[in-house]
Structures are given as structure tokens and as C-alpha cells.
Amino acid sequence: MTSNIKKIAVLTSGGDSPGMNVAIRSVVRTCAYHNVECVGVYRGYQGLMEGDFKQMDARSVRGIINKGGTILKSARSNEFRTKEGRIKAHQQLRDAEIGGLVVIGGDGSFTGALIFNQEFGFPVMGIPGTIDNDIFGTSHTLGFDTALNTVIDAIDKIRDTASSHNRLFFIEVMGRDVGHIALNAGIAGGAEEILIPEEDLGLERLVESLNRSRKSGKSSSIVIVAEGDKIGKNIFELKDYVDENMEGYDVRVSVLGHMQRGGSPSCFDRVLASRMGVKAVESMLNGQTNYMVGLMDGKMELTPLDNAIKGKTKINLELLRVSDIMST
Numbered sequence: 001m002t003s004n005i006k007k008i009a010v011l012t013s014g015g016d017s018p019g020m021n022v023a024i025r026s027v028v029r030t031c032a033y034h035n036v037e038c039v040g041v042y043r044g045y046q047g048l049m050e051g052d053f054k055q056m057d058a059r060s061v062r063g064i065i066n067k068g069g070t071i072l073k074s075a076r077s078n079e080f081r082t083k084e085g086r087i088k089a090h091q092q093l094r095d096a097e098i099g100g101l102v103v104i105g106g107d108g109s110f111t112g113a114l115i116f117n118q119e120f121g122f123p124v125m126g127i128p129g130t131i132d133n134d135i136f137g138t139s140h141t142l143g144f145d146t147a148l149n150t151v152i153d154a155i156d157k158i159r160d161t162a163s164s165h166n167r168l169f170f171i172e173v174m175g176r177d178v179g180h181i182a183l184n185a186g187i188a189g190g191a192e193e194i195l196i197p198e199e200d201l202g203l204e205r206l207v208e209s210l211n212r213s214r215k216s217g218k219s220s221s222i223v224i225v226a227e228g229d230k231i232g233k234n235i236f237e238l239k240d241y242v243d244e245n246m247e248g249y250d251v252r253v254s255v256l257g258h259m260q261r262g263g264s265p266s267c268f269d270r271v272l273a274s275r276m277g278v279k280a281v282e283s284m285l286n287g288q289t290n291y292m293v294g295l296m297d298g299k300m301e302l303t304p305l306d307n308a309i310k311g312k313t314k315i316n317l318e319l320l321r322v323s324d325i326m327s328t
């Protein structure tokens, strides 16, 4: 290890996601393994500015591998968006003799980390923790897989009632700007249609497609709608439109909401979070800074934070095609 960092801080910021606790555990234990001190920062950047720190050792993170949420709590902080706020944060880190900061969060949190590094030259490293899977430089963000499992569990249950009553269900899932959750959970949950922000299906085609499904012998249907779908109507307006333009279906709406963020992390997320924590700390101890760790082609890789923030993830066109074929 080439850097002279002797103490590393870790925080969780922005929206929480399952797997954050596992990443904290991994950062803390990797520090312990390399005889580097580790400090947990409560409430993200807000706690950083207030010096809300706790010394952590390998035993401080026992019993959290299966817990959703984040033991360090997460927060959104407007003060950290100001120069004065960041000066306070820097002072707190200096006073505590901390030499590097691991930020577990989404692209907003990484933007804050990058600005902080540019202003003070302070070493930072990002771990992508968000259920939306909308971060460039990793095939999977922490929590995405768990959220998918939560969503398909809900779809399966809703399907039971849908098929008992010849119902058409619109199920809204998270994803304001990206449709990764909708597309993957839609395929895995056997949805008839999937509406995502990246693709404008159009209302008429939606009704056409639902009519086709019915003619082909289906008595109930599930349509998965990402929060930010392109049709431009909210899910209740969609229901009204279909009610008016399709006969014979009892149309219902289910908004899954925040349950998608909770729950015990899946095996995939636990392994991913453990790998990411090790990579983040060891990269920092090797003198690398301003990167985000990510999973690419099965390997742990580093992406400059700047690219992770600016790069856009793309929807998988092959999955779109698979979903079309499956709804035949």
C-alpha cells in the first residue's frame, strides 16, 4: 500500500438502498485488516459538517449484513452545497486527522464528493448505492438486485388477485429517469406491457396491445409503469384513459413506493457490497482518489467520479425485445 492514509471515514448519503450496511461493514473490516483506523460519519454530509463521527472497529459492524437501510443514517444536506458548509466539513475531517473519505450514495452524493476533492484536494472514493441502477461505470448499483426481488414478489402477489377477477393492474415502480427496475421486474414478473422513461409506447398502442392480449386468451393483465414513463400521464390518469377506452376490464392501480427501498439485501447485493468496500479502501490506500468502484464484466473496476456522474446508463435493447416477445 503506497499512501500514508492512517484513518478513513465512511458515510452514506442521498436515498438509502439495501446493501449500504454491507458496504459499511466491508469498508470498516477492510480498514481493520490493513490496520487503518475507520470512522463512521452519521447523517451523510450533514453529519460530516457537524463532526457527528464514531470510531468503528471490526466488531462495530457485527449483525448488520442482513439489515436493510443504513446504520449510519442517510441525509440530504443543502448546507453542504455551499462553500461555507464544505469548509466546515473539511475542518472536521482535519481535526479528526482523517485522510480519506468513502461516500456510499448516488450521483448527487458523488457530485458533492468531487467538488469537495477539487476544493480541498481531499481523497474521496465512491460506492454506488441506489436502487435505480442509474450510475455509469457499474452494471449493478447496490440495492438494485434486492429491489427487483421485492418488486417481483409484489407482482406475483398482485397477479394472484388480478387473475381471480379478470383485472388489469397498473403497477408503478421506482425509476423517475430510468426504466431499469421496470424493465427487469416486468420481464421477471411476466408483465404484458412495460412503460419506461426511455421509450414512448403511446396510449393508443398501449390499448391496442392490451386488446391483443385479451383476444389471445388472457383474462388478466399486468402493466408495469416506471414513475417517469414517457406517455406523460400519471398512473391514475393512465387508468382513467384505459377505463374509457377498453371495455370488460376492471382496472386497478398499485403504487409500490418506498417498500422497494427496504428489506434484507439479496445474496447478490451482499457479495457486491463486500467486494466494493474492499476495492474502495484498498484503492485509496494505493493512492488512488476521485474514483467510483463498480462492477464491469464481472470484475471490480474504477471509474473517475467525473465520468460516473456525467455518463448515462443505457437501457438494454435486447431486454426490450425479450419483453415484447414474452408478451405475445
Ligand code: ATP
Residues within 6 Å of the ligand: 013, 014, 015, 016, 045, 075, 076, 077, 078, 080, 081, 082, 105, 106, 107, 108, 109, 110, 111, 112, 113, 115, 130
Ligand atoms: P439518490 O440517487 O438516491 O437520490 P443521490 O446521492 O443522488 O442519491 P442527492 O440528494 O442528489 O442524492 O445528493 C445527496 C447529497 O449530496 C445532497 O443532499 C447534497 O448534500 C450533496 N450534493 C448533491 N449535489 C451537490 C452539489 N452540486 N454540490 C455539493 N453537494 C452536493
